[in-house]
Amino acid sequence: MHxxxxxxxxxxxxxxxxxxxxxxxxxxxxxxILFFGGVFLTYSxxxxxxxxxxxxxxxxxxxxxxGANTVVLxxxxxxxxxxxxxxxxxxxxWVTLFLIATLILGTVFLGVKVxxxxxxxxxxxxxxxxxxxxxxxKSPAAVCGLSEKEHADEVKEVKDAIETEGGVTAxxxxxxxxxxxxxxxxxxxxxxxxxxxxxxxxxxxESRKGRFxxxxxxxxxxxxxxxxxxxxxxxxxxxxxxxxxxxxx
Amino acid sequence: MSENGHxxxxxxxxxxxxAALLLFTWLTVQAAKIDLGPWNIVLALLIATIKMSLxxxxxxxxxxxxxxxxxxxxxxxxxxxIMLGLTLTDYTxxxxxxxRSANPPAIAIHRA
Numbered sequence: 001m002h003x004x005x006x007x008x009x010x011x012x013x014x015x016x017x018x019x020x021x022x023x024x025x026x027x028x029x030x031x032x033i034l035f036f037g038g039v040f041l042t043y044s045x046x047x048x049x050x051x052x053x054x055x056x057x058x059x060x061x062x063x064x065x066x067g068a069n070t071v072v073l074x075x076x077x078x079x080x081x082x083x084x085x086x087x088x089x090x091x092x093x094w095v096t097l098f099l100i101a102t103l104i105l106g107t108v109f110l111g112v113k114v115x116x117x118x119x120x121x122x123x124x125x126x127x128x129x130x131x132x133x134x135x136x137x138k139s140p141a142a143v144c145g146l147s148e149k150e151h152a153d154e155v156k157e158v159k160d161a162i163e164t165e166g167g168v169t170a171x172x173x174x175x176x177x178x179x180x181x182x183x184x185x186x187x188x189x190x191x192x193x194x195x196x197x198x199x200x201x202x203x204x205x206e207s208r209k210g211r212f213x214x215x216x217x218x219x220x221x222x223x224x225x226x227x228x229x230x231x232x233x234x235x236x237x238x239x240x241x242x243x244x245x246x247x248x249x
Numbered sequence: 250m251s252e253n254g255h256x257x258x259x260x261x262x263x264x265x266x267x268a269a270l271l272l273f274t275w276l277t278v279q280a281a282k283i284d285l286g287p288w289n290i291v292l293a294l295l296i297a298t299i300k301m302s303l304x305x306x307x308x309x310x311x312x313x314x315x316x317x318x319x320x321x322x323x324x325x326x327x328x329x330x331i332m333l334g335l336t337l338t339d340y341t342x343x344x345x346x347x348x349r350s351a352n353p354p355a356i357a358i359h360r361a
Contacts, residue, residue, distance in 0.1 A: 030325035
């Protein structure tokens with residue numbers, strides 16, 4: 001590990017050195033924008049093609065857990081920004097504390113995701129052999145933890161969708177497409193969160209040695225940029241996956 | 250500006266952005282429950298775009314970055330717009346595709 005705040009030969013000033021690092025981080029994030037852009041494009045095209053099946057699929061996600069996770073992630077972006085501020089103002093102990101807070105919130109997000117994935121598994125919504133979009137509507141309300149009203153709504157929604165799609169086979173095929181995209185997109189996002197959590201862990205260990213202050217905080221700033229980017233991806237995933245068809249439910 | 254030339258965004262601004270982001274999250278959930286027909290998706294994406302702009306401008310310091318960095322940020326969305334825009338103009342304006350059901354139209358078999 002190089003010494004902190006050291007000026008390398010190719011730069012004139014520390015300021016220029018830092019700006020270069022930030023610019024490089026942004027160029028990486030542009031490639032990430034396009035990477036996720038391709039996934040969002042795939043989603044848009046398929047949603048355009050099969051609006052009914054995507055609507056039914058979206059309404060089977062847990063709005064409360066998805067909404068709570070959005071709040072958790074936004075809060076983690078705030079604590080990340082605060083840790084950058086703490087470094088810029090040389091409040092070394094606060095840098096570590098805010099980094100730890102960010103890591104905890106990130107872990108909570110991933111934990112909630114695990115709960116959601118497990119729920120989808122129990123509800124036969126994992127694409128593959130056992131997939132059955134009608135499972136919860138066929139079973140008694142308690143099986144999927146639905147209230148009588150929610151269950152009745154779902155029965156009606158699924159029945160209408162089967163009619164629109166021209167059969168349960170077609171609905172299941174297209175709903176599987178939705179859930180493949182759901183797991184693909186949230187999985188890719190979660191993978192970025194896991195990488196981010198690893199980076200945070202590294203920053204916490206470095207910060208405990210008092211490495212980051214007003215003179216040198218490039219790693220905090222750049223990991224922060226990455227963390228905020230991952231937050232932005234979720235800002236779009238949440239409405240696209242959870243919200244788009246709520247008014248029909 | 251701090252002594253080494255970098256703008257330091259104050260915690261007050263960060264807190265205000267946090268509050269705005271939470272407010273917009275609440276708003277987008279409420280808006281989704283109202284039937285606005287084709288405008289539901291437009292409104293949802295509009296709110297998401299506003300939230301994204303707040304994160305980039307303030308949390309990511311986009312507003313205070315040098316012009317060079319700002320150009321790189323904008324260019325990312327420019328390429329994204331090309332990818333999404335050109336592809337979707339194709340997909341959304343195609344004529345209905347022939348049926349992909351298990352039984353293709355009989356005429357296609359005779360001609361083959």
